[in-house]
Amino acid sequence: MTKTSTRKRGKSFLNSGKRSFDGQTIYNAILLDLPRRECENVFAKMELVQTPPRFVLNESAEYIKFVYFVNSGLISILNIMSDGKSVEVGLTGKEGFVGLPVAVGFQTSPTRALTQIAGTAFRVNAKAIENILRECPELEKHLHRYALELALQGAQLAACNRLHEVDERLARWLLMSQDRVGTPNLSLTQESLSMMLGTRRASVTIAAGILQKAGFITYQRGHVKIQSRAGLENAACECYRILNKQLKRWQNNSH
Amino acid sequence: MTKTSTRKRGKSFLNSGKRSFDGQTIYNAILLDLPRRECENVFAKMELVQTPPRFVLNESAEYIKFVYFVNSGLISILNIMSDGKSVEVGLTGKEGFVGLPVAVGFQTSPTRALTQIAGTAFRVNAKAIENILRECPELEKHLHRYALELALQGAQLAACNRLHEVDERLARWLLMSQDRVGTPNLSLTQESLSMMLGTRRASVTIAAGILQKAGFITYQRGHVKIQSRAGLENAACECYRILNKQLKRWQNNSH
DNA sequence: ACAAATCTGTACGGTAGCGTACGATAGAGG
DNA sequence: CCTCTATCGTACGCTACCGTACAGATTTGT
Structure with missing residues (x-):
């Protein structure tokens, strides 16, 4: 009864053939999971950055x-207030996509997507996406699912940022990264x-000091x-575990 | 260039005909905006609660x-931690829908949806949704869009709950409600x-006291x-304004 | 090699909010 | 009417974190 929403492996194009674009190996999970025709549609409009x-x-x-189809590195979705304070509301790596609003026809986002750790991404002009999605139902489905995963992540981060302490959150963040x-x-x-x-920033110094003294991390000038990892998982709040569990549930198609 | 993602008014069924179901007037914005055929598909499986x-x-x-298609009252999406602490990560009224994960084929959600203010809703068995969505592309599109609106809301609440103070947040919450x-x-x-x-709870007493002394609200035993409203808008943090602005932008089809 | 910029450790007073507890009061139900 | 329960006001010590500032350390540019 859940067949329509699940996908069989094996029809993916990239997982069984070409795995690079513009000289860059493709790691992005969404691209790797597309059927051939859809891949070619995307490739036609895609460029490496x-x-x-x-x-x-x-x-x-x-x-x-x-x-952007994030290919490596780490992208942070930030909400930035008028006084300059900010909070992360989403975190994306090679499993993800940046620019979700355009996937449902919106043209703006209230958040900033910022590179935290250098990497590569494949970008597509927002104007081209609409046509691509019309030709690529599988891609569209992936994006809609990813939107929910990101919403879930945001919901957990919301609670975490409210309820848990700095060192716990730092540990969680490092693990997620x-x-x-x-x-x-x-x-x-x-x-x-x-x-x-x-x-x-000073609170990070303290929190990082705690994790460092415990021997879970070493920190030096950037x-x-x-x-x-085991130490960090202990030091982190439950949010890390909860998020992983739920994402795994969803990704397994057992939902 | 944004034509495909915008919808013309006028093809809505309910806005120009029958406006009740099972004796209950329909207020839910998503239902009210569906074309006739899709409405009938949903109605066939829908029941009032x-x-x-x-x-x-x-x-x-x-x-x-x-x-659930929320029809009146107020539903709060909560994230509840193992120690019992909780935070709201989403707020839904007659404009919304509860159970978004199933709209993309997921079967669980890590959050609790809880009625805060009594009302009515139209519910559909989760097992029936898959078939309904296959027959109702317009409904599916609405749900995908609503998912993004809720994600946006969650992102703003995440930041707000981290950065703003209790009385500001209370004012924001009352306005949103x-x-x-x-x-x-x-x-x-x-x-x-x-x-x-x-x-x-004691912090709410204090925050509510501030708003009450200022004359913006009266509070008595539940x-x-x-x-x-003007007073509250002043007392609230910028989050209320930001959210409204962005939602309006999206709803206007000007994105 | 030197200057400039960046990054980190630390310190200090201040405060919002926590956990908890207790009593007061108002409705609900018998 | 009276009891019981839900709800609210308040108080107290405590702590995590804030805002800010500054000096030391390391990297970068020239």
């Missing part, structure tokens, strides 16, 4: 010019961490290295 | 049995407000009356 740290993919309240970029070495300043955790 | 205060529409992590239920009289205990604001 580098995403250096602090590169802004979409600016808050401005027209969305490009949408490692899951997305794949390496335990993360290039991050305390300043950018503070923007995502919605706290002041470079975090995760030493003990 | 009352939603008294504290009625749980969906329980966290349990299988979603029913989805009045917008959804239509009346300035809200039946709410401080206890339930504290669950939504993610704070303790009944709030909004006396001055």
